[in-house]
Amino acid sequence: MIKVKNATKRYNKTAKPAVKDISFQMKSGEFIYLIGPSGSGKSTLLKLLSKEVTLTQGSIQVDNIRVEKINTSKLYVLRRKLGVVSQExxxxxxxxxxxxxxxxxxxxxxxxxxxxxxxxxxxxxxxxxxxxxxxxxxxxxxxxxxxxxxxxxxxxPLLLIADEPTANLDVKSAVEMMKLFLRINEMGTSVMIATHDSTMVNSIRKRVIELSNGEIVRDDKFGGYTRFSDPKDVYVW
Structure with missing residues (x-):
C-alpha cells in the first residue's frame, strides 16, 4: 500500500537532511510505530506521505499515487486516502x-x-x-x-496517521487512546503512529520503525520501544 524508496528531505540546500535515504514498505492493514528522539525525522516523514512537505529526492507511492509527481490541483485525491491526526x-x-x-x-x-x-x-x-x-x-x-x-x-481513509497522539494525556486517557487505535486497525484501516511513548509501544507489540538523525536504524516486526524492553514498562489493561 505504501512504498518509500530512498526518500530524502532537505529544508534548504545547506542544511542537514531532515530524513535521508529512507526506504520501507507498508502493507494494507498493517500497524506501524515510528519512534526516535526529537529531531529524528518522524514528523517530516509523516508530512512527506501527505505531501505537506515535498521530497528533495527519492519516491513515495501511496496506493496507486506517486506522491512526488501528483499535481497540486489533485492533492485532494491523495489526502482522501490518508487520515491525519496532527500534534496540534x-x-x-x-x-x-x-x-x-x-x-x-x-x-x-x-x-x-x-x-x-x-x-x-x-x-x-x-x-x-x-x-x-x-x-x-x-x-x-x-x-x-x-x-x-x-x-x-x-x-x-486507507491509512490513519497520528503524530504523538498520547502527548499531554494522563495514563487512563493514553490507554483509551491506544485501545481506540487498535480497534481502528482491527476494522481494516492501516495505522502509523509517531510516538515517544515507550509504554504504548511496549504494551501492544506491533512493527517498529526507529529513526535517528533522519535515517532508519531499526525496522523490527516484533516491536517494543527497545530490543530489550523492561516488562514492567507496560500499561495495565
Missing part, C-alpha cells in the same frame, strides 16, 4: 463536535445523507456520539483528540 489539533472555533467532523465532507460536496451516516459512524467508533452537540471548547484534551481522530476517519 486545530478545530473550528465555537462549533460543535458534529460540525467539526462534517466540515471535511462538506468541502467535497458529499450529500446530506452520507454526511450524517459517516459522521454518526465515526463519532460512535471513537466513543463521542453523545457529545455531538457539545462545543469543542468545552471538551477535555482527551475528548478533543478523539474528535480529531473521528474527523480523520470520516473520509474512510
Amino acid at each position: 489539533d486545530i478545530f473550528l472555533p465555537q462549533q460543535t463536535v458534529y460540525q467539526n467532523v462534517i466540515f471535511a465532507l462538506q468541502a467535497v460536496e458529499t450529500n446530506y445523507q452520507q454526511i450524517k451516516e459517516r459522521a454518526t459512524a465515526v463519532l460512535s467508533q471513537v466513543g463521542m456520539l453523545e457529545y455531538s452537540e457539545q462545543l469543542i471548547e468545552n471538551l477535555s484534551i482527551g475528548q478533543r483528540k478523539k474528535v480529531a481522530i473521528a474527523r480523520a476517519l470520516v473520509n474512510q
Whole structure:
C-alpha cells in the first residue's frame, strides 16, 4: 500500500537532511510505530506521505499515487486516502463536535445523507456520539483528540496517521487512546503512529520503525520501544 524508496528531505540546500535515504514498505492493514528522539525525522516523514512537505529526492507511492509527481490541483485525491491526526489539533472555533467532523465532507460536496451516516459512524467508533452537540471548547484534551481522530476517519481513509497522539494525556486517557487505535486497525484501516511513548509501544507489540538523525536504524516486526524492553514498562489493561 505504501512504498518509500530512498526518500530524502532537505529544508534548504545547506542544511542537514531532515530524513535521508529512507526506504520501507507498508502493507494494507498493517500497524506501524515510528519512534526516535526529537529531531529524528518522524514528523517530516509523516508530512512527506501527505505531501505537506515535498521530497528533495527519492519516491513515495501511496496506493496507486506517486506522491512526488501528483499535481497540486489533485492533492485532494491523495489526502482522501490518508487520515491525519496532527500534534496540534486545530478545530473550528465555537462549533460543535458534529460540525467539526462534517466540515471535511462538506468541502467535497458529499450529500446530506452520507454526511450524517459517516459522521454518526465515526463519532460512535471513537466513543463521542453523545457529545455531538457539545462545543469543542468545552471538551477535555482527551475528548478533543478523539474528535480529531473521528474527523480523520470520516473520509474512510486507507491509512490513519497520528503524530504523538498520547502527548499531554494522563495514563487512563493514553490507554483509551491506544485501545481506540487498535480497534481502528482491527476494522481494516492501516495505522502509523509517531510516538515517544515507550509504554504504548511496549504494551501492544506491533512493527517498529526507529529513526535517528533522519535515517532508519531499526525496522523490527516484533516491536517494543527497545530490543530489550523492561516488562514492567507496560500499561495495565
